Amino acid sequence: MSRSRLDIAAALPARLDRKLVRDLLAIRLQALAIALVVAAGVAVLVVSAGMLDSLRETRSAYYDRYRFADVWAPVVRAPDSIAADIHQLDGVAQIQTRVRQPVLFDMPGLSAPASGVFLSVPETGLPTVNRIHLTEGRRPREGQRDEIVLLDGFARAHGLAIGDSVTATIRGGRETFRVVGFALSPEFVYAIAPGQLVPDDRLFGVGWMGRDALEQAADSAGAFNEAALILQPGANERAVIDALDRLLAPWGAPGAYGREDHISDAFVSSEINQLGTMASLLPPVFLLVAAFLVNVVLTRLIAMERAQIGLLKAFGYHSRDVVWHYTKFALVIGAVGLAIGVGGGSWLGRQMAGMYVEYYHFPFLLFELPASVYAASLGVTLLAVGGGAVLAGLRAARLSPAEAMRPSPPPDYSRALGAAIARWKRFDQQSRMILRHTLRWPARAAFTMAGVAISVGLLASSMYFLDATRAMIDAHFYLSNRQDVTVSLVEPRPRAALHAIARMPGVLTAEPVRYAPARLRHAGHEERMALTGAPAEARLSRMIDSDGNPVTAPPGSIVLSRDIAASLGVEPGDRIEVEITEGNRPVFELAIANVATTLIGSGAIMEIGDLNRLLGEDALISGAWLRVDPERTDALYTQLKAAPAIAEVSLQNEAREQFETLMDEGMGTSIYIYTIFAGMIAVGVVYNSVRISFSEREHELAVLRVLGFTRGEVAYVLLGEIALLTLIALPLGCLMGAGLAWYFAQAMSSDLFRLPFIINPATFGYSALVVLIVALSSGLMVRARLNRLDMVAALKTGD
């Protein structure tokens, strides 16, 4: 860098610092490439750790302020007087009883019925548990029976305004309500219909009504069907739940549950866990790469500056001055990376927070970086670049002045690994040069390969999420749940109801289903879930084994999903105890017929007639799975919305589309971001490798030009090495990607879903292609320097 062009350096008092600035400017592209790798690591750390912290803080503040329940206790119907008994239980701090009533909304402009739930709020005052946050309007007034507050997302999805009316079928009666407010609730941060996977604001709504009005509409005067509790600090949740279950058993309690089993909180927690995994896994990878890069680049710089270092030491500079000089060099790079990373990460974090607010219905979500994240970013950056620099600096400091001022001897290839290829006659001399150079510095070659492989691996593993989700969608929607519509009845009805449903317009096939809340026990383990009874030859909804074949349960046996079998510690052939928690609460034993692969949700399924028999009932059904004629859905939906016995309708196609949209948008964005990050690593590693190789071999390349080699032939010698290393690294990267994907599959699977370890070959292809393009561009950038090689100048000096 010429003095006349840049005077930043001249402004510095210390001469060594001037040298530092000029040296940095001379290798600014390399320095920037390293800074970008640092930046990528810091940005991932800032985004994931910042987001993690923000989400946790927001969740905790929201739950506290709006008194989110710790425990929910549903019952069929219990007198209000029991509330006082519940309050007396050990560990209970607050209790709110309420009426919860499933409804079907009939929304204008939407032919399909939207499922939903109405919840009661006290006629006067605020609920003690599970308060709502009004975003617009007001609460229902005392005695105003037609007033309702709607879930904010649902209202907005339908373009409703305060004062509009909504019609819903509630316990068979069709009623119209006036919307007086929009609200958010900690219970519906992730607003999802029971049994659904992805929120769909249009198809799931929540309404809050005055208690009296809802008691009347739901025909439960003086009674409640759900208690929500806040526990005392330090209370034992398990003990409270057991006490509740005993207390409420006479009133048809299927079993109380805690936040862990609350669908909204479970999804939010799962998201937080995933962020935690990302925050702990990715930044170290980036920063390790950065540390290597700093070390390699500085080592090369020091090699080129041997004579200068010798001179400095001859002038009386201490070794520590030399080490500190090169450490500062790295720190400047680190500071630039840190600045870009924190700036970019905060920006990205705010964008993500915006997406989260859209998707998770928090009343507020501030993306704030706590001091700990700044400290962590600073710490890891210092560790990464400082570590790399000190090692290189120490090597420089060890040189004695006299030794340093002599030109370094030509590298000896005679004892290097590549010497033996002299016998291989197939190689031309340029290829020999490439191979020998690669083998002469195996550590550096390994590092370059590792960098390229990491890029491919990161890309492949982030793309893996698309493959896994696609596999989940295929398994869930195309193999297991092939129904178009699932209909749930308000309460179990005789088999005749199935025939009524089957006769509805557009219904092609109808299969009966019986759900019964149950507790499965084995060797001290207990799982609470809905037992599903389905026809043995069910064609629509079924469970699938690991080979993709449907599995059925012979009489007296049950099929469990793999996660349930695992947590109960059972295998096919074992026997479990089953307690049904409705009706006369029978307890019986069942054999495990088979274990099925369920990627989304969990399941326990048996033959419907068998279940009816064990329940001691006639052929009752809780609902039906339907295959429908897509041309006639409007007519079907109209009938379903008006049918009094139907509590809930879920539409499989809509759910699938919503899932796919989420995948395309949410994951699409993440993959885009990870592609950029992986690209940064690839650029940092490949550009620096080629650039270093160029500066080391500039002389050699000039000589080749002198000898009459064309630019293309010389470029082959320069770029052949990186091409070779990249080609070897690609399959390694794919392996690494597969390993990371396997890790993600383990680390990110939850009770809600299990990521299958399935990677589409195209994922590897895409990842390799992106990295190849990056490598090629980096190579071409350096190749441009070949055109400016000064043959004459190169020959004036020895190497």
Place this chain on the structure above:
Amino acid sequence: MRSDPSTTQSDASGQPACFTTRDLTRVFGEGSTEVRALRGVELDIPSGEIVVLLGASGSGKSTLLNILGGLDRASGGEFEFRGRDMTRISDTELTRFRRDHVGFVFQFYNLMPSLTARENVELVTEIAANPMPALDALDLVGLADRADHFPAEMSGGEQQRVAIARAIAKRPEVMLCDEPTGALDSVTGVRVLQALERVNQELGSTILLITHNASVAGMAHRVITLADGQIRETRTNESRVEPEALNW
């Protein structure tokens, strides 16, 4: 200034001269930093001669050699190689020219450290039109028995002789040598000069040799002295001295 009025465009045998230059100039930099390295060089070098270029540092010897070898371009004037105008040809053609016609030997041997002696020679024979076997070239410089050694395993003289073998293996019409003995002791230097002499005799290559050592001029057919970017003197040796008899 002409080197020899009797040979302008062709040598005694009627062949076109190997190199002809007319009013050749080379200017580096501009304005206050301008350096006029060559100021109107007029030169005719017949084929098959050994020509020694003498002159002080900065006299323009290396600049002239670089232009004749196609490593650099003149700023003005004419330059022909065997009657072909070299001043206006493309970079690709210049590369071709170096590849097909010119062998270089430098003060710093400029071998590829990652290739053995034989491979260094093969580097050139692989791309040459009519090369000799690499071992023959090494034999010519007396290094056939060191063929499989890497540069790091050889002495300076040996490395320089490998460089000569590399230059001659393509049977070049011209060998351009810039201080080939500059970094060598007298015994090794003589061996290198012997190798060059042998190449001149056996292959008929025209050899241009830059040296600071005036006694080396004794082995030349023709001695050209440069000063301040111009040819100060051209003389032909009536009787040449064998390299081993040179007074080092």
